[in-house]
Amino acid sequence: MAYDEQLANQVRELLSDREDVTEKEMFSGICFMVDHKMCICVSGTELLCRIGSAKVGVELENGNCRNMMNNGRIMKDYVYVEDTAIDNLKKLKYWVDLCLEFNPMAKLSKKKG
Template structure:
């Protein structure tokens, strides 16, 4: 498993104030679970974000964002986001915000 330590540390810093955060090795990277649900992952040079179906198609129009394929199966609601789409702080925060918003919606459904 190849994880970009710089990216991983950026995520740790951005998520450190969330009391229910856990790190777990999953999907070939280090994933952050919020309320025991997979939220966002650091992989090689990209993020894997669980953004949900509501904004999925819209996000795929952003350069540097592509659908997540696990094995040979397309996993709707999850995207891979490459560095070009999160270089600056505002863009990075945007992906975290989308992932946390979807996580919150999932938590309310329980």
């Protein structure tokens, strides 16, 4: 699984003050689960951010991300953020904060059993 280790470490550092973070390999990268819910992933050199549909609309208008597609369907709460939109810690923190802001409202995925 090839993903930007430095970017993953930066995300890890920004989440280090929380006790409810776990890591899981998925989406061809590493996902940071907060309160057992997918919050933010590092996939290649990009971030997959779960920010909620309202913020997705705003951020798409800003032109610094794109929709996440799954089997031809837009995943309404998620966006991919390119490396140029997270090329410094302040920009990265902005996206991490958006993900953390939405996390309490995010639905918990059903366990596969």
